[in-house]
Amino acid sequence: MNNIVEFSITCPPETALKKLTKANIAVFKLKKHGSTLTFGVLQEYSEKVFAIFSHPCYNITVKRHSAKTRAVTFLKRRFGLVIGALVFTAAAVVSGNVVMRIKVTGNGSYLSGQIISIANECGAREWSLCKKLDAPLMQAKILALPDVNFCSVQREGAYLIIDVRTEEEHTARVNYQPLKADVSGEVYRIVAICGTAERAQGDKVNAGDVLIGAYELTEEGESNPCLAVGFAEITASASLSLYYDKESEENAQKALKAAALYSDRIVSQSYTVAPCDGGVKYDVTFSYIQTVAINME
Amino acid sequence: MKLLQQILREAGADLDKSFTVIPSFGGYFKSVKRVEDYSPERIVLALNKMRLTVVGEKLIIDKYFQQDLFIRGNISGVSFE
Numbered sequence: 365m366n367n368i369v370e371f372s373i374t375c376p377p378e379t380a381l382k383k384l385t386k387a388n389i390a391v392f393k394l395k396k397h398g399s400t401l402t403f404g405v406l407q408e409y410s411e412k413v414f415a416i417f418s419h420p421c422y423n424i425t426v427k428r429h430s431a432k433t434r435a436v437t438f439l440k441r442r443f444g445l446v447i448g449a450l451v452f453t454a455a456a457v458v459s460g461n462v463v464m465r466i467k468v469t470g471n472g473s474y475l476s477g478q479i480i481s482i483a484n485e486c487g488a489r490e491w492s493l494c495k496k497l498d499a500p501l502m503q504a505k506i507l508a509l510p511d512v513n514f515c516s517v518q519r520e521g522a523y524l525i526i527d528v529r530t531e532e533e534h535t536a537r538v539n540y541q542p543l544k545a546d547v548s549g550e551v552y553r554i555v556a557i558c559g560t561a562e563r564a565q566g567d568k569v570n571a572g573d574v575l576i577g578a579y580e581l582t583e584e585g586e587s588n589p590c591l592a593v594g595f596a597e598i599t600a601s602a603s604l605s606l607y608y609d610k611e612s613e614e615n616a617q618k619a620l621k622a623a624a625l626y627s628d629r630i631v632s633q634s635y636t637v638a639p640c641d642g643g644v645k646y647d648v649t650f651s652y653i654q655t656v657a658i659n660m661e
Numbered sequence: 662m663k664l665l666q667q668i669l670r671e672a673g674a675d676l677d678k679s680f681t682v683i684p685s686f687g688g689y690f691k692s693v694k695r696v697e698d699y700s701p702e703r704i705v706l707a708l709n710k711m712r713l714t715v716v717g718e719k720l721i722i723d724k725y726f727q728q729d730l731f732i733r734g735n736i737s738g739v740s741f742e
Contacts, residue, residue, distance in 0.1 A: 377698075377699035378698060381695065381699070381722070381725060382696075384725075391726065392724050394699070394722035394725065396699060396701060
């Protein structure tokens with residue numbers, strides 16, 4: 365029985381029992397230690413016992429409080445400890461569900477912006493509770509990013525560590541577009557390693573025209589998409605004007621060299637000289653070969 | 662007290678009798694008007710018309726309420742006067 369208060373009293377046992385019986389109080393564990401008597405009564409009778417043995421000669425004291433009273437006293441005396449324990453327990457419970465920071469490690473950390481966005485979509489945000497983290501979904505979404513070939517998501521305390529590895533040796537992006545002319549001119553040479561050449565040598569093309577399509581034609585004439593791989597050389601023409609103080613051979617060479625800055629594959633060039641505002645104007649007309657390529661790196 | 666009575670009944674005690682003594686355990690006494698003397702070796706109980714003396718070792722009045730008294734300890738003898 366936990367609700368028994370134990371008393372110690374200096375009194376003959378017969379007298380104590382007589383008084384307690386008269387008051388209709390149940391007595392438990394009555395023992396005698398020399399002249400001292402110990403006994404227990406139910407918690408609700410403890411005040412009554414003090415009233416019965418109120419005379420100073422009995423020298424009555426509580427030897428042991430009931431379990432409930434002891435628990436309450438313990439908690440009252442150690443209020444700070446109890447609060448600390450509660451705070452610690454709450455912190456321990458909450459910290460397992462809190463994400464304070466999301467760290468992206470590995471050589472795929474350059475994708476951290478996209479990865480953190482994916483983490484947010486999957487329920488993980490910095491400085492917030494994260495009870496329903498869907499790690500498999502997060503991994504699947506991260507692995508769907510270009511060049512990512514490994515991803516692991518794990519918690520280290522309040523940190524969410526996302527390790528992302530990308531394929532280092534093949535960082536060049538595959539271009540799924542067709543090869544288009546970037547200048548207007550005449551096709552000088554065209555090589556289609558993969559895909560279909562839509563123009564032939566000698567064809568006139570404008571800037572933006574498709575040279576190699578990203579498809580292949582079957583024998584039945586059906587078109588199947590594929591990568592366009594190849595290059596084309598286009599002979600294009602251009603002109604530029606330069607102003608000098610006088611006409612001379614030296615200035616003519618300078619004007620022709622200026623055309624060379626435009627392209628390093630000059631096919632032909634010519635110039636005309638005309639007076640202009642006290643000086644001369646050199647109009648240089650030249651043709652050059654422009655190379656365009658796709659997926660050839 | 663119900664639990665105690667059940668234990669005594671299981672141990673073979675007859676609770677309708679005035680008292681029952683179980684060796685090395687204790688004794689259950691009914692109609693105890695008062696305790697006239699108590700020490701760990703001797704307890705004198707006043708019943709209706711007689712006095713009952715319980716002797717033994719390490720005697721403790723484990724419970725006393727409404728004329729029912731349970732003594733725990735090693736009771737070696739009970740005598741009447």
